[in-house]
Amino acid sequence: MTYARDVGALARKDLLLELRARDTLPAMLLFVVSTFVVFHFSLPAHPSRLAASGLLWVAILFTALLGLGRAFVPEREQRVLDGLVLAPCDRSAIWLGKSIATLAFLVAAEVVALPVYALFFRPLSGAAVLGVALADVGICAVGTFLGAMAVTTRARELILPLLFLPLAIPIVIGGVGSGAADSPGRYLGFLVLYDLLFAVVCWASFEYVVAE
């Protein structure tokens, strides 16, 4: 199971980097809470269940984008990615390790953000929280993948939202549905499907993103 060990080593490296820098996670936290406050002022009072669910997802999506934009910055500096690509490990391990670390940050941010949301707007059902968890997996898998692509371009982090948002639309639909629909099961199932499908596609094609 050297693959698992490689992924573990890489994920640990990313967690360590963030622990040292301590910039991405606090930024995400502050951003998401500020966004909630902005929403309070920009939307009518007592939003409906659907509207409230929607604004939660907008907040999550853009907070995630904030974190994802930074994901491959350490590798871009000093071209460290070359060093990782040269290593004998499977290139997809780079993507998987980074996704796991990013997922950890996103979840950490949500551990604060979701209660704040419940405080400001309306409480979250169990299905909604499960939807958030499932969507996080998809967001991190696809977002990390696209982040690696974005970092090699001239536009860098600027291009990540453009690449990511069309792919994120199904996630948002799944997430909003699991929070607002009467029968969230379908939406949760859809999120599982999305996660599996795109995780496989990302896993199989990451090789081509980093190696010539």
Next chain:
Amino acid sequence: MLVARGLGKRYGEKRVLRGIDLELSRGGFLVVTGANGSGKTTLLRICAGLAQPTEGRIERDAERAQVGYLAHEPLVYRELSALENLELYGRLYRVPERRERIGMLLERYGLWDVRHDRVADYSRGMTQRLALCRTLLHDPALLVLDEPFTALDESGAALLDAQLAELRGERTLMVSTHDPGRVASLATARLELAA
């Protein structure tokens, strides 16, 4: 170990390399020279396996795990310590007796005392020494070194001289340099790139 015929590399419409032939046998020491912009780095990247040629062929009798590449950039995380960086690479390269080997290299290159400090706090020379440690960590059979003497002070350069002398014959080396005189005595072959 390494055979290239008619190697060429083009990035879009810009041609960087053209018609390179080289042959490096096991245990050989090839020195690559050429003016700035002649494509030395690109050639070394191709030989290390980081880039694919757009023309010609290259055959390399070494897997990724057996190649050590020293780039212009040190390829280490600035926010991590030397030890953490080497630990990571040690794991990825499945270096046996990782701790001992890392310790040995750090000592040899005079980084043992600063092993816990962030690489961002190192001088350029120290970073270059760490990059050398990274390259040698997994004891590769094929070493591709891109201007390894850059930024090294006298003692660092002396260490590298000793290391190269030690590796010569035992391992296969490909070194690009602006100062061919330095390694002239060790080289078995020489390749000059025209701009």
Next chain:
Amino acid sequence: MGRTRRIPLPALAATSLVLVTTALAFVFFVAPNDADQGFSQRIFYFHVSLAFTAYACFAGGAWNAFRHLWKRDPRSDLRSYVCVHQGLIFGTLVLLTGSIWAKISWGRWWIWSEDELVLFLVLYLFYCAYFMLRFSVDPGPQRANLSAVYALFGVVLIPVSFAAIRLAKSLVHPEVFTLHGPNFGGWILVTYCIAQVAMLVLAYTLYRLELGAKRLDGRLRRLREVLA
């Protein structure tokens, strides 16, 4: 340079012209009026055939992307790019005709309840991002790889988005606005088929045109470099 059995471009252009003219003739003069919407629903023929053509272009882009990644075919990258480019051109027309159709049918320039249209919008945005990506990377193997991978993602996105949009409909109170095509049969089917074939041939003609132009451009640049 053996291009075996390739239809020459002038013949292709002539055929497109003939077909498009025929299609126009059929759409405006031959096909019967729809009982509900009358003359105005003629645009349906173009909208649907353009949509199918755009999908075909995106599929072509993805197929060539796959060939680039899997077979390392050196010509596939340019082919893939031109396919996607054509897909976007025709896609713009799809959105335009869809909007016009919505205006004619319901008096609004955009309708969210029409699944295919919304799906198309998502894909359109996706492939616009493809372009941003392509222009943001310097030419070379990396640009080709990134473009190819992204084009393949697009193809995976199609069924996923479709399912998602269907799901989304049960969230929002369904609007009553939908765009009905006429019931297929008789001359309507014939007209549609002619329009569809015309659009596909037109797309292929433009594809060959652009591909040829880009290849020539590349060759000229290489020649200039050799002479310099």
